Amino acid sequence: MTVNAASRWSPSDYAGNAAFVPALGAAALELLDPKPGEAILDLGCGDGVLTEQIAAAGARVVGVDASEEMVEAAKARGIDAHVADGQALDFNTQFDAVFSNAALHWMLDPDAVASGVFRALAPGGRFVGEMGGEGNIAILRAGIREQLTERGYPVPPTDPQWYPGVEEFTRIYGRAGFVAIEAQIIPRETDLPSGVAAWVKTFRTGWMDAARVPEDEQAEVAAAVERRLAPRLRRSDGSWFADYVRLRFTMRKPH
Ligand code: BEZ
Numbered sequence: 001m002t003v004n005a006a007s008r009w010s011p012s013d014y015a016g017n018a019a020f021v022p023a024l025g026a027a028a029l030e031l032l033d034p035k036p037g038e039a040i041l042d043l044g045c046g047d048g049v050l051t052e053q054i055a056a057a058g059a060r061v062v063g064v065d066a067s068e069e070m071v072e073a074a075k076a077r078g079i080d081a082h083v084a085d086g087q088a089l090d091f092n093t094q095f096d097a098v099f100s101n102a103a104l105h106w107m108l109d110p111d112a113v114a115s116g117v118f119r120a121l122a123p124g125g126r127f128v129g130e131m132g133g134e135g136n137i138a139i140l141r142a143g144i145r146e147q148l149t150e151r152g153y154p155v156p157p158t159d160p161q162w163y164p165g166v167e168e169f170t171r172i173y174g175r176a177g178f179v180a181i182e183a184q185i186i187p188r189e190t191d192l193p194s195g196v197a198a199w200v201k202t203f204r205t206g207w208m209d210a211a212r213v214p215e216d217e218q219a220e221v222a223a224a225v226e227r228r229l230a231p232r233l234r235r236s237d238g239s240w241f242a243d244y245v246r247l248r249f250t251m252r253k254p255h
Pocket of ligand 1: 102105131132136137161203244
């Protein structure tokens with residue numbers, strides 16, 4: 001989901017280097033347990049891989065994402081997808097459930113997201129999903145910062161993402177009116193079959209833009225980050241992983 005200036009990616013990079021994102025959404029999807037005939041909103045649907053699975057369960061699903069490119073890719077799969085900012089949702093009590101995988105951390109105004117999701121749900125409706133949680137990609141983030149600093153680039157003061165802990169997350173969604181909020185932090189070492197440089201290229205191009213790294217130097221920076229992080233993110237068999245931490249949650253709008 002592309003929702004702030006520091007994020008920029010292409011569907012082909014995403015499909016080639018980030019196929020693990022929807023694949024790892026399987027547990028959250030199981031928790032959603034979509035039923036035939038239910039109306040479900042997929043918030044931050046990306047290219048629609050998981051949205052398609054929700055539809056396959058017989059639900060009537062609508063996908064929204066802030067990236068036009070991703071919405072086009074989702075539409076190409078036959079998804080009813082729309083460009084929308086998750087921080088300004090314009091739905092009113094029309095969904096039995098809202099689902100979100102690996103998207104909420106891109107939305108830097110979580111109170112606005114929480115109240116928009118609350119409004120979108122029918123009374124008794126559920127909000128289920130997963131996002132980056134506290135400590136997410138700490139090694140990757142440090143490696144990129146160190147590399148940019150070493151090259152003399154101004155490192156943007158804040159990360160372009162929000163990785164809450166359970167307490168903060170629960171407070172925000174409780175304040176929006178949700179009940180039965182259950183959230184847990186799940187550290188999840190995640191295979192990067194295309195390596196760390198491809199991850200940086202796919203997910204941190206916008207951030208490098210913000211640090212004013214010229215476009216023709218970005219591939220070199222990504223490769224240098226990979227070399228720097230090899231001792232921490234490459235296994236002895238040569239495979240790469242990312243130090244992901246998930247926050248998985250379920251909650252309900254009261255009747
Ligand atoms: C995540 O799913 O945690 C994530 C994805 C892309 C960039 C950063 C984090």
